[in-house]
Amino acid sequence: MSNSDEFTQVEFAAKFISSQSTIKPLVAIVLGSGLGGFADELTDVVRISYGEIPHFVRSTAVGHAGQLVLGNIGAWPVVIMQGRTHLYEGYPVQSVVFPLRVFARMGVRAAILTNAAGGINLQYGQGRLVLIKDHINFQGQNPLVGTEDLRFGPRFIDMTEAYSKRYRQLALEAGKRLGLELAEGVYLALLGPSYETPAEISFFRTIGADLVGMSTVPEVIAARQMGINVLAISCVTNMAAGTTDAPIQHEEVLEIGRKISGQFTALLRDVVPLIAQDAAKG
Ligand code: HPA
Numbered sequence: 001m002s003n004s005d006e007f008t009q010v011e012f013a014a015k016f017i018s019s020q021s022t023i024k025p026l027v028a029i030v031l032g033s034g035l036g037g038f039a040d041e042l043t044d045v046v047r048i049s050y051g052e053i054p055h056f057v058r059s060t061a062v063g064h065a066g067q068l069v070l071g072n073i074g075a076w077p078v079v080i081m082q083g084r085t086h087l088y089e090g091y092p093v094q095s096v097v098f099p100l101r102v103f104a105r106m107g108v109r110a111a112i113l114t115n116a117a118g119g120i121n122l123q124y125g126q127g128r129l130v131l132i133k134d135h136i137n138f139q140g141q142n143p144l145v146g147t148e149d150l151r152f153g154p155r156f157i158d159m160t161e162a163y164s165k166r167y168r169q170l171a172l173e174a175g176k177r178l179g180l181e182l183a184e185g186v187y188l189a190l191l192g193p194s195y196e197t198p199a200e201i202s203f204f205r206t207i208g209a210d211l212v213g214m215s216t217v218p219e220v221i222a223a224r225q226m227g228i229n230v231l232a233i234s235c236v237t238n239m240a241a242g243t244t245d246a247p248i249q250h251e252e253v254l255e256i257g258r259k260i261s262g263q264f265t266a267l268l269r270d271v272v273p274l275i276a277q278d279a280a281k282g
Helices: 003-020 036-041 093-105 165-178 198-206 217-225 250-259 261-281
Strands: 027-031 043-049 067-073 076-082 110-119 129-138 183-190 211-213 229-239
Touching: 003 043, 003 067, 003 093, 027 036, 027 093, 027 261, 036 076, 036 261, 067 261, 076 261, 093 217, 110 217, 110 250, 110 261, 129 165, 129 217, 129 261, 165 229, 165 261, 183 229, 211 229, 217 229, 229 250, 229 261, 250 261
Parallel strands: 027 076, 027 110, 110 229, 129 183, 183 211
Antiparallel strands: 043 067, 067 076, 110 211, 129 229
16 A cells, blocks of 8 residues: 555545544544443444445454444543454554544544553553553554655654653543552563563563553554554553463453453543543644
């Protein structure tokens, strides 16, 4: 896909989605593995399967519904991705970030990205919610590779504060109100889909990673290029390889995601309006 084509495709998909609902979303929320429940909180809902949207890829990962949900949280219009695509499914990185490009075109100013992650930091435990404060990209890919298209934004983008400090502060305050102990950590992204070896995890701990996962980083890079501010939240579904004797099982990752979904939903219910309000100002 050349970039000039990509822009046309983005516009086409944005027009299609806008034709299905009067909602003009300010905030996009991507719900990761087992974390799809928040979509039930919306009112004035319109659901669109990824398969119906021109040029959207279908999510194939287990635990991902693969649909867009447009609606309101209180007075605030949002769009939710119930499930995302991952590089490990074999999609090119441009396809993985395509939805974010479409949302930017539709006027979205803020993104809340969630994921399931392995806990590298030994102070974490299963079920801990962690705000991502920075990342290490070990996926060997970047969505900005290719012909430069300034309609999406510049090529050499600053990543000093990729994860908005202001949004993290809002989330920490929301966590306090709700009695949730939120941590802040560095997320290391890998291609997957195999989980890591204990030797890899001990290396990642040495270089400053607190969490490991297989998503989110491409979306954050594309969002930042387009001037979208990001809050990213990991749910530690398992401690990373080698920190316990237990093997890591995908079923368990999904199960913990479901168990924690009440807390997760409460946090989003509190923080989404605050972020939407901020986005409306900008
Ligand atoms: N490693 C990578 N990705 C993950 C993990 C993990 O241990 N748990 C959930 N997603």
